[in-house]
Amino acid sequence: MTSSSNSSNGTDATLSPVARFLKATEIDTRLLGMVGALLLIWLGFHMFGVMFKGGGAFLTPRNLWNLSVQTASIGIMATGMVLVIVTRHIDLSVGSVLGFCAMVMGILQARILPDMLGLGSPMIWVVTALAGMVVGMLIGAFHGWLIAYRGIPSFIVTLGGLLVWRGAAFLLARGETISPLDSTFSLLGGGPYGSxxxxxxxxxxxxxxxxxxxxxxxxxxxxxxxxxxxxxxxxxxxxxxxxxxxxxxxxxxxxxxxxxxxxxxxxxxxxxxxxxxxxxxxxxxxAIPVLILIGVGVVMTVLSTRTRFGRYVFAIGGNPDAAELSGINTRWMTVKIFALMGFLTGLSSVVASARLNSATNALGTLDELYVIAAAVIGGTSLAGGVGTIYGAIIGALVMQSLQTGMVLIGFDAALQNIVVGTVLVLAVYLDIIYRKRTK
Structure with missing residues (x-):
């Protein structure tokens, strides 16, 4: 014990004060990098407003509160996307599935449930929210079954799902916008009463x-x-x-x-x-959607780090063949992972449609790109086997901060897309460099 302790102390003595601090506190250096990048983005947009717009509007309680609400929907889905990417898959359908679930919920609470349960029934929002999450889970499980038991690559299955479920959402209501939604249901989207x-x-x-x-x-x-x-x-x-x-x-x-x-x-x-x-x-x-995001983050962190399911997920991502040889039913695990992704997409559709107080055919458009970007920026490796839930949530906050900041300073929509695309490519490049240095 003494010699080991002395050796450890000798090793620590050669480290810099910062390195010793990080080692003692066990703070993830990638987390520090993401937080630092987030703070730079916030300060940059705020100072730009101070210098060129007559006043900084970014670092204000109003904007930061709205930013947190806007992050909730993407952040919820990003926590599920971490597990999908960790197992070396991808899900391009989440935006379309979100739109489809939202349309199902809109029709339920506007045209079906009031006749069945009575107008203004307190059960309308409960049944509606559960239906949205179940529909999302079933769609995700179907995607997982096609990938695992029929051998179709996840890229193709979910790319097809992107087109199929967006078209299905349009056919459900013939492209109509369904609004307003149940008043209690709308509280789940935030706002003065939704806090x-x-x-x-x-x-x-x-x-x-x-x-x-x-x-x-x-x-x-x-x-x-x-x-x-x-x-x-x-x-x-x-x-x-x-x-x-x-x-x-x-x-x-x-x-x-x-x-x-x-x-x-x-x-x-x-x-x-x-x-x-x-x-x-x-x-x-x-805001209620922010509390939902925090709750999802806690549950998903426990699920991915403290349960057998989480250990299996990372084992599959690390080496799928070895995981299967060790007795893990990788195909059934794939179905469960995509079902979980679908469930979280359904939950996200609850938040997104409640925030708009309507269900539209365009809801969730391009969300799949923001969700994948959030997971990758948050440190999830596209090579599989590496990823954290908190990193994905911070990644979602980074993506939403960029979008909000560009809107505040008056960037054109085309420029916004250029910046987001550049950030995504840069994040993947940095991930490649990081993995090479840590090998």
Whole structure:
């Protein structure tokens, strides 16, 4: 024990202070790179507005709150795309499947369920949301069956799905836009009423901080039980303060964005409140779709890192032949992975259609490209076997930040597409360089 400890200390002594810090805290360097790139994007767009537009509009509570809501739909699907790409597959159909599920849900809640359950029934939004997710899951499972049991490449199956499900969405309603949707269902898309408010946000923040502290404590206890090396106590304290600080800071931010004056006035009139001369401040707080994204991120992280299913996914991605020889039913796993991708696409369609308060044939167009880009930017390797859920969510935030920033500074749509395409190619190139250096 003594000689090993001395050897370890000698090795650490040769490292730079930054390297020792990263080793002690076990912070992923790729995560730091993504966060750094995100901050540069935010600062760049904000400073551009300050210098050329008369004021920075990017780093404001309003824009950052809207940015988080806009990221939710892509981020939810990106968490599933990680597992698809890790197993060396691809899914080009998610945008079209999203549009099809949204159209199914629109028809259900506008034309079928009111007659069956009664207009305004509280069960309409529940049945609608479940139907959207089940439809998505069935479509994903069908794609997985074609890939696994019929030997059709995933690129071809999902490329066909991109065309088939977009056409099917058009045929369902003959290209009509279905609107408005159920009022309770629409809350799942965000907005002033689709948020949990200041008090609810602080409750969420305290629960999140408690979860962070419990994870660090239980992780340390588990390492001790299995005889693994422990992080220094200062590193544990640092990670605890950092995690809770980020949660509390983000909560302060979302609580600093007030409802618009017009909606405050309507709310006050409906509830018999008197609006003072200086106005009534009502905070948005955490938006429901953002909380859904966070919940999905947590569940998918546990699924991919703490379960047998997750271990099988990465084993298949690392070496499919070896995984099959070791007894893993790779074909059935492929069906389950694509079914999960379809389920998350259905959930994303709930968020996207609720946010628009309508179902349109164009909903989800090109989303497949943004989802794949988010996963790749987040560190998921197209060669398979490597990927993280949190990386994909940050990647989705990077993609949405680019899009939002370009809109704010007045970039043409053509230029926006050029920038997004360039970023995607650059992300893949950087991934290739990173893998070569780490071999």
């Amino acid at each position: 949990v408010g200041a008090v609810g946000s602080w409750i969420v923040a305290l629960l999140a901080c408690a979860a962070i502290l419990w994870m660090i404590f239980s992780g340390r206890k588990s390492r001790a039980t299995h005889g693994f090396a422990q992080r220094p106590m200062w590193a544990e304290y640092f990670l605890s303060v950092l995690g809770c600080g980020l949660v509390l800071g983000a909560t302060l931010l979302v609580n600093s964005y007030p409802w618009p004056k017009g909606i405050v006035k309507q709310y006050a009139e409906a509830n018999g409140l008197e609006v003072p001369a200086e106005g009534l401040f009502i905070a948005h707080g955490w």
